[in-house]
Amino acid sequence: MDDQNGAPVKDSPGEHSPDGHSRGGRPAQEVTVKEGGPARLAIIGGTGVYDPGFLEGAETRIVPTPYGEVEILFGRRGPREVCFLARHGRGHTVPPHRINYRGNIWALRKAGVRWIIASSAVGSLNPQMKPGELVLVDQFLDFTKSRDATFHDGAGGVVHVDFTEPYCPALREHLGAAAASLDLTAHPAGTYVCTEGPRFETPAEIAFFRGAGGDLVGMTGVPEVVLAREAELCYASVALVTNFAAGISPTILTHREVVEVMQANLEQIRALIGRAVDTLPPAGNCRCGSAAGEKGIFNASLGVDGGSGQDH
Numbered sequence: 001m002d003d004q005n006g007a008p009v010k011d012s013p014g015e016h017s018p019d020g021h022s023r024g025g026r027p028a029q030e031v032t033v034k035e036g037g038p039a040r041l042a043i044i045g046g047t048g049v050y051d052p053g054f055l056e057g058a059e060t061r062i063v064p065t066p067y068g069e070v071e072i073l074f075g076r077r078g079p080r081e082v083c084f085l086a087r088h089g090r091g092h093t094v095p096p097h098r099i100n101y102r103g104n105i106w107a108l109r110k111a112g113v114r115w116i117i118a119s120s121a122v123g124s125l126n127p128q129m130k131p132g133e134l135v136l137v138d139q140f141l142d143f144t145k146s147r148d149a150t151f152h153d154g155a156g157g158v159v160h161v162d163f164t165e166p167y168c169p170a171l172r173e174h175l176g177a178a179a180a181s182l183d184l185t186a187h188p189a190g191t192y193v194c195t196e197g198p199r200f201e202t203p204a205e206i207a208f209f210r211g212a213g214g215d216l217v218g219m220t221g222v223p224e225v226v227l228a229r230e231a232e233l234c235y236a237s238v239a240l241v242t243n244f245a246a247g248i249s250p251t252i253l254t255h256r257e258v259v260e261v262m263q264a265n266l267e268q269i270r271a272l273i274g275r276a277v278d279t280l281p282p283a284g285n286c287r288c289g290s291a292a293g294e295k296g297i298f299n300a301s302l303g304v305d306g307g308s309g310q311d312h
């Protein structure tokens with residue numbers, strides 16, 4: 001990381017690493033909270049997507065959060081401010097069950113992000129969704145087991161967020177139009193099954209998931225989408241099918257195979273996201289921005305609305 005590029009801006013009370021220590025002696029690199037300013041779009045790159053490939057003037061900054069520090073690449077594409085976050089770290093060093101999902105979403109929210117387009121590599125349970133094809137996920141089934149899946153741990157009151165539309169319908173529709181304009185095959189909907197990992201699934205699990213209505217299987221979509229909704233962000237998932245799942249594929253699955261298929265399809269993912277960024281309509285054609293309900297608890301806890309500044 002380049003720790004010299006971030007503009008030194010204000011730090012907030014309580015914004016230290018989880019062990020309670022601040023970054024002694026180093027200039028604060030926190031980005032200014034962009035409430036009221038021009039909104040940013042963020043790309044979360046999953047397996048095989050470690051660089052958006054199109055950011056101008058990109059610089060890495062470290063954003064402190066109550067859940068630890070998060071490294072984000074800030075840049076532009078044309079007039080749009082865009083940030084990029086590598087979900088597994090730039091060297092793919094963080095396994096799915098150890099990803100700092102809360103830190104990542106908190107940091108993006110704090111940076112003034114309004115939209116998140118997240119990429120992921122997925123296995124397919126659906127014969128219609130073939131390797132090399134894109135799916136704009138619209139539902140999920142959560143089979144994770146040990147993750148911190150909410151910002152609302154009770155300190156700010158009990159909050160139950162509606163998940164009738166887990167993914168932003170407006171952003172998903174926009175991505176579908178962008179894909180069509182590029183002649184890319186993008187299935188407009190699909191149900192994503194999130195497993196705990198890091199092992200791949202058994203054929204029995206895949207048969208069960210398929211019977212339950214799953215189309216795709218991966219290990220990172222939840223709680224990322226959940227936290228994005230709690231943070232009142234528009235979140236869409238661009239899933240690339242890298243393989244048919246266990247028991248459907250005639251061969252044994254390896255991580256290397258997943259990465260190779262992602263790399264072979266990297267340009268279509270970049271092209272799709274780039275087109276979507278270029279043609280992004282104004283926000284407002286969805287309810288994501290008020291998902292946390294009338295209390296606005298997330299804003300208050302984030303400390304950007306004159307709230308308490310409490311961490312959790």
Ligand SMILES: [Zn+2]
Pocket residue numbers: 168169170171233234235285286287288289
């Ligand atoms: Zn939305």
